[in-house]
Amino acid sequence: MNKYTVFELTTKIKTILESSFPGQICVVGEISNYSISTSGHCYFTLKDEKAQIKCVFFKRYRILNSEYEPKNGDKVLVTGDLYVYEKDGQYQILVKKIEYDSVGDFYKKFEEIKRKLEKEGLFDASVKKEIPHVIRKVAIITSPTGAAIKDFIRTIKKNGVNITIDIWPAPVQGEDAIPIVIEQINRLNSFVEYYDLLILMRGGGSLEDLAIFNDEFLARTFFNSKIPTISAIGHERDFTICDFVADLRVATPTAAAERVSEYYLTIEERIENLQKHLVKEMEYILMYNLQYLDTLDARLHKNSPLQKVRSQIQDINLIEKRMISFLKEILVTHERKIFESIRKLDIFNPVNKIENYSVQLEQYLKNIKSVMRNRIDLLRSRLDMMLNSLNLTNPDNILEKGYAIVFKEGDPITSVKNLHLEDELEIKLKDGYINGFVTGKKYRRH
Structure with missing residues (x-):
C-alpha cells in the first residue's frame, strides 16, 4: 500500500483531474454565493439540482466580459479551465468567459413563491404584529448547537438583560428540517399567553443552506403565528421568504439580540427624557393657565356686577354731592337776600314791615327746609331703590x-x-x- 502525504495525494489528484480535461470546458449551471474581493476578483458557486462546483473569475477576465455582470440566481454558460487548488484541496473552474443563459431555477422558484405570497398580502405592513417594547420571555426555533444561538445569548448577557430564553430545537438545513420547524411553530402557538416573542434563527450560509426558509408552507405557518415574530436568518445580504412574512426582519442573530435588548438599554435614558419632557410640558401648561387666569381675572374685574354696582354708587354719590352743593348755593343766595332784607329793615325800621317780613321769613325758611328735606329724602329714596334694583339684578344673588x-x-x-x-x-x-x-x-x- 502506497503512503502519501496530503500534499502528494492532492498533487496526484490534481494531475489526474487536470490531465483528464486538458482543454477548456463549458459548464451550464446557476450562480450562487457570488462575491467580489477588494482586489476585484470574483468567487461563486455554479450549481444545479444535484451538485455544485466552486468557480474563480479573475479581474482581468471580468474586464474582458464587462458587457455582462453576473448575479446570484442567473443561469449561465461558464467557459474555463478545471483546476485543483492544493491549499484547500478543492477543485474549481478558473472562469475565462461567462455567458448569460436565463434566470436560474432556484431564483425562479423563489420569485414565484415571493410574488404569490405578496399578492395574497402576506408581506403587507398592515398585517404585521407590533413587536413588544418590554420582552420577558422569548422562544427561539434554531439549532441548539449552532453558532447563531451562542451569539444571541452572548449578546444578551453582554447587555445585562434579564429575560427568559427558551430554545425550541430544530434542524435548520435540508428539506427534512421543514416539517420539524413547522411543527415547532405550531406547538409554540399553544403558548401565546406565555411568550412575548418568537424568533426563527439561523446563522449564515449558502443559498442552498438557507433554502428551507423559502418553503411556501413553512412561510405560511410562520406568517400565521399568533405570537409576534422576528426572522434572524443568515447575514445582512441574505433574504428568504420567511424574512418577508415575519413581523420584523433583522440582519443577523446578534441583531435580534440587540433588538430584544433595545428597550432595557434605553429605558433609563427614555425615562429621563420623558421626565424632562413632562416637566417642560407642565411648566408650559402652568404658564399658559396662569396667563389665561390673569386674562380672565382682568375680564372679570372689568365686567364684574360688583364693579358695575360700585361704579353706579360712585355716580350716585357724585350726583348727591352736586345736589347738596346746588342746595347750598340756593341757601347762600336766600341768606344773602334775607340779610339784604334785614339791612333794609334796619334802614327804614318799619315795625309792621319787620313783623311781616319776620313771619314771611320764618315761613320761607320752613318751606326751604321742607323742600330741602323732601328733596334729600327723594334722592335717598331713589338711591335706595337703585341699590335694591342693583341687588335684585346682581348675578351673584341670582346664582x-x-x-x-x-x-x-x-x-x-x-x-x-x-x-x-x-x-x-x-x-x-x-x-x-x-x-x-x-x-x-x-x-x-x-
Missing part, C-alpha cells in the same frame, strides 16, 4: 337661587342663536365654574 351664567370666550350668552355646535362654554355657578361643549341646541316655542 344663589340655582341659576347659572353661560360665557363664551369671556362674554355672557343671551341667546341660543349665538351658539354653534362644538362651541366651548364656561358656566359660572355660585361656587365656581364648569366647562363644556355644545352638543345640541333647541329653540323655545313662544
Whole structure:
C-alpha cells in the first residue's frame, strides 16, 4: 500500500483531474454565493439540482466580459479551465468567459413563491404584529448547537438583560428540517399567553443552506403565528421568504439580540427624557393657565356686577354731592337776600314791615327746609331703590337661587342663536365654574 502525504495525494489528484480535461470546458449551471474581493476578483458557486462546483473569475477576465455582470440566481454558460487548488484541496473552474443563459431555477422558484405570497398580502405592513417594547420571555426555533444561538445569548448577557430564553430545537438545513420547524411553530402557538416573542434563527450560509426558509408552507405557518415574530436568518445580504412574512426582519442573530435588548438599554435614558419632557410640558401648561387666569381675572374685574354696582354708587354719590352743593348755593343766595332784607329793615325800621317780613321769613325758611328735606329724602329714596334694583339684578344673588351664567370666550350668552355646535362654554355657578361643549341646541316655542 502506497503512503502519501496530503500534499502528494492532492498533487496526484490534481494531475489526474487536470490531465483528464486538458482543454477548456463549458459548464451550464446557476450562480450562487457570488462575491467580489477588494482586489476585484470574483468567487461563486455554479450549481444545479444535484451538485455544485466552486468557480474563480479573475479581474482581468471580468474586464474582458464587462458587457455582462453576473448575479446570484442567473443561469449561465461558464467557459474555463478545471483546476485543483492544493491549499484547500478543492477543485474549481478558473472562469475565462461567462455567458448569460436565463434566470436560474432556484431564483425562479423563489420569485414565484415571493410574488404569490405578496399578492395574497402576506408581506403587507398592515398585517404585521407590533413587536413588544418590554420582552420577558422569548422562544427561539434554531439549532441548539449552532453558532447563531451562542451569539444571541452572548449578546444578551453582554447587555445585562434579564429575560427568559427558551430554545425550541430544530434542524435548520435540508428539506427534512421543514416539517420539524413547522411543527415547532405550531406547538409554540399553544403558548401565546406565555411568550412575548418568537424568533426563527439561523446563522449564515449558502443559498442552498438557507433554502428551507423559502418553503411556501413553512412561510405560511410562520406568517400565521399568533405570537409576534422576528426572522434572524443568515447575514445582512441574505433574504428568504420567511424574512418577508415575519413581523420584523433583522440582519443577523446578534441583531435580534440587540433588538430584544433595545428597550432595557434605553429605558433609563427614555425615562429621563420623558421626565424632562413632562416637566417642560407642565411648566408650559402652568404658564399658559396662569396667563389665561390673569386674562380672565382682568375680564372679570372689568365686567364684574360688583364693579358695575360700585361704579353706579360712585355716580350716585357724585350726583348727591352736586345736589347738596346746588342746595347750598340756593341757601347762600336766600341768606344773602334775607340779610339784604334785614339791612333794609334796619334802614327804614318799619315795625309792621319787620313783623311781616319776620313771619314771611320764618315761613320761607320752613318751606326751604321742607323742600330741602323732601328733596334729600327723594334722592335717598331713589338711591335706595337703585341699590335694591342693583341687588335684585346682581348675578351673584341670582346664582344663589340655582341659576347659572353661560360665557363664551369671556362674554355672557343671551341667546341660543349665538351658539354653534362644538362651541366651548364656561358656566359660572355660585361656587365656581364648569366647562363644556355644545352638543345640541333647541329653540323655545313662544
